[in-house]
Amino acid sequence: ERGSGERGSGERGSGERGSSGRWGGERGSGECDSDETECGEVEGGGMLESGEHGERGGHGEGERWAMLERSERGDEGEAGLQVIATPRRALERSRRLFAIEPSVHSSHPVEVAWGASQVLATFAVTGEIGLWDHRGKRMVEAIRLSTNADSDAGRSSIMWDAAGDVLFVLADKIGLFVWSKFEGLRQLANAGQCASHTFARTSCTVHGLLAVGTDKGDVLLYRHAPNAQLERQKDGRHPSSVLPGRKLENEIVCGDWLQDGALALASGVRLKVSAPMSEENAKWKTASKFRVHEMQAKFPLRRFNGDGESRYSALPLFLRASDSVAPFIAMTFGDKVVTMVDYAGHFGEGGFLVPVGYGSIVGMEFLSGDLLVIGLSKGYIITVNVPTFLLTRDHNEASPDSSFRSSYGSSPTCVSRRQPNAMAATRVMDSYLSDIKVSPDGSRLCVLGDSCVKELNVFLSLQAQAIGVSVEIEVALPFETKVGTFARKMEWGPGGLICITSNLGHVFAFSAPALLPAERDRRDSRLADLTDDEN
Numbered sequence: 001e002r003g004s005g006e007r008g009s010g011e012r013g014s015g016e017r018g019s020s021g022r023w024g025g026e027r028g029s030g031e032c033d034s035d036e037t038e039c040g041e042v043e044g045g046g047m048l049e050s051g052e053h054g055e056r057g058g059h060g061e062g063e064r065w066a067m068l069e070r071s072e073r074g075d076e077g078e079a080g081l082q083v084i085a086t087p088r089r090a091l092e093r094s095r096r097l098f099a100i101e102p103s104v105h106s107s108h109p110v111e112v113a114w115g116a117s118q119v120l121a122t123f124a125v126t127g128e129i130g131l132w133d134h135r136g137k138r139m140v141e142a143i144r145l146s147t148n149a150d151s152d153a154g155r156s157s158i159m160w161d162a163a164g165d166v167l168f169v170l171a172d173k174i175g176l177f178v179w180s181k182f183e184g185l186r187q188l189a190n191a192g193q194c195a196s197h198t199f200a201r202t203s204c205t206v207h208g209l210l211a212v213g214t215d216k217g218d219v220l221l222y223r224h225a226p227n228a229q230l231e232r233q234k235d236g237r238h239p240s241s242v243l244p245g246r247k248l249e250n251e252i253v254c255g256d257w258l259q260d261g262a263l264a265l266a267s268g269v270r271l272k273v274s275a276p277m278s279e280e281n282a283k284w285k286t287a288s289k290f291r292v293h294e295m296q297a298k299f300p301l302r303r304f305n306g307d308g309e310s311r312y313s314a315l316p317l318f319l320r321a322s323d324s325v326a327p328f329i330a331m332t333f334g335d336k337v338v339t340m341v342d343y344a345g346h347f348g349e350g351g352f353l354v355p356v357g358y359g360s361i362v363g364m365e366f367l368s369g370d371l372l373v374i375g376l377s378k379g380y381i382i383t384v385n386v387p388t389f390l391l392t393r394d395h396n397e398a399s400p401d402s403s404f405r406s407s408y409g410s411s412p413t414c415v416s417r418r419q420p421n422a423m424a425a426t427r428v429m430d431s432y433l434s435d436i437k438v439s440p441d442g443s444r445l446c447v448l449g450d451s452c453v454k455e456l457n458v459f460l461s462l463q464a465q466a467i468g469v470s471v472e473i474e475v476a477l478p479f480e481t482k483v484g485t486f487a488r489k490m491e492w493g494p495g496g497l498i499c500i501t502s503n504l505g506h507v508f509a510f511s512a513p514a515l516l517p518a519e520r521d522r523r524d525s526r527l528a529d530l531t532d533d534e535n
Contacts, residue, residue: 081427083379086454086471094475094512097497098136102505110501111156114493116164122507123158123169129179134497136509143185145174157200163207164494166224170200176212178224188222188230199265204257209282211263213252219265223282233284236274238267241293248293254319258327266316266331268292273329273343288343292316296333299353304336312336322366323442328386330372335360338374340386347390354382358425365438365445371458371467373445375436379429381447383458383467389422424467428454432486439492444514446498448490452476453500455512472515479506 100110105124113121119139122130129143154173160166167179176189176197189197199213208224217238220230241248249268256264261276263284271290277283296314304312314333322328326344333339338361339351354361359378366372374382433449446455455473460466477487479502488503500508 081380081425083427083430084469084471086474090455090471090474093473094510096478097134097509097511098132099478099509100130100132100136100507102502104130105505105507107505109488109503110505110507111158112489112491112499112501112507113158113160113167114164114491114497114499115160115167116494118494118497119164120493120499120509121158121160121167123156123171124505125154125156127171127174129158129167129169134509134511143179145169145171145177145185159200159202161202161208161210161224162204166208168200168202168210170194170197170212172197176200176230178210178222180224183226199252199255201255201257203261203263203277205259205261206277206279206282209277209279211255211257211265213255213265213267215251217250217252217267217269219252219284221282221284223279235286236265236272236284238265238270238272241269243293249315251315254316254331256319256321256329258321259323262287264319264321264329266292266319268315271295271316271319271329271331271341290341295339295349296337298339298349299333299337299351301333301337303353304334304356318361318364320364320366320372322370322372322386323368324370328366328370328372330364330366330386332361332364335362338364338382338384340372340384340390342390347387348393350390350393352423358382359433362434363436365436366442367438367445367458368442369460371460373436373438373456373458375433375447377432377434379431379433379449380425380427381433381436381456381469383424383426383469385422385460385467392422421466424469426469428456428469428471434487435490437490437492439496440494444492444496446473446490446492448487448500451487453487453490453498473512475510475512477502478508 100122105122106126108125111123115121118134120132120134122132127144127146129145131139131143133139154171156169156171158167158169161168165180169177169179172194173191174194175187175191176194177185177187179185196214196216197212198215201211203209203211206223210222212220212222212230214220217240219233219236221233222228222230238250238252240250250270252265252267254266258264258273258276261278262274263277264271264273269292271292272286273288275285275287301312301314312334314337317332317334319329319331321343326342326346329341329343331339331341336354336356337351338354339349341349354374354376357378358380359376362375362377364372364374370386372384372386374384376382428447429449431450433447435448436445438445444455445458446453453475454471457470457472459468459470461468477500479485485502485504487500489501491499493499496512496514498510498512500506
């Protein structure tokens, strides 16, 4: 390997990539006026720190950062962000479907997953699988994974395959199970084996394909078929590694499937991406790999260290891949640092730090057009136009592929004359934000927090010179959020179905149909006129 990444000889071509990421603060990260428009637009994105050795960059970043720090301390000043307004029409676009009372799941947190045929699967600490139709009626009797009625499922997750026909349930105190309508329930791993499973996700393109990561850096794959079992992938293993003074964790902690069938997995040692998999060839073959500790070294992580010997945990936490033909991969180091990789190799790596006053990262998602949206615990979202972000940081370098850069509507010359705003911060909740999810087709985004769920329209305006946010739908939660009770997770389903859960076992489902083409055109025209007037 060379630098922080080496490209293999997979279908994407060959060649080595060094640590050419533009992490330094010499060009800053863009300008930020910090004034939010009525539709949630923030002029610029320079309020997030991005420096190789902790510098706050040039181009006036020091002054703007001081404004942000005043806001963090509670002095609103110019940098204060108000919660974006919800138009009246957004309160009327949803329809409640059903609610499941907490007693059904013994008032414990519930894991949920929507199937392609609008079947909601639920799983809780009691070890029972529930299958519900879109009216909240049980389709079959509860399926028990353990004969012990007093068993504790422990840490768990539940997910459907790409077709919505095969259901996987991982409960580390019971085991890993697969269920299908025609074959029933089958166990793939026992509780002892599941104790080492740290990551699991189904493919978004290959039916019945499940990937599992372990605390020893192993990758396991399962392709649904009669009598099929988990298979260990020798080529995909994350090796153990020791650096002077510390041992790197090779536990696989996060990952995502790319639209071409490739799989990206991250540990404290490596970020590895496989060659595309298919139904005929569901095997791991490494296409690219990056050294995580060299990527982490670009950031001043010690800034987040606590008092005494408390040290900031920079283990990867979230990983997402865009759905574009030449995808971007975004990954967090802990809950304060974001890095972005252009997997096609046109741009260097880039990243930024999230200010402490904005809260911790609770999730992130890619929208169509390579827009990355990051949810923060104190009610904010950070939106990043990833190609523009990486382009503006690289514009003083000789372009290896100027025709590709020009396809994004920018060139090194025009960027230096007027830099587009690559980042924006928007306050979408007043108190807290607990989850952020994108719809299965990647076109719609919802955030969960306070006492409601909101669908947000994130858009580029003025020929992609600014990022705007507006509220499309707001739904008040049917249960009271108070001390000890809070909205926990959210899951999208097919046809605009959304399910909300609380920490005490509430399950609430509603329908939020997408706008019709004519309605969408009127909305876009209205927002464009509003943005033009304000600029």
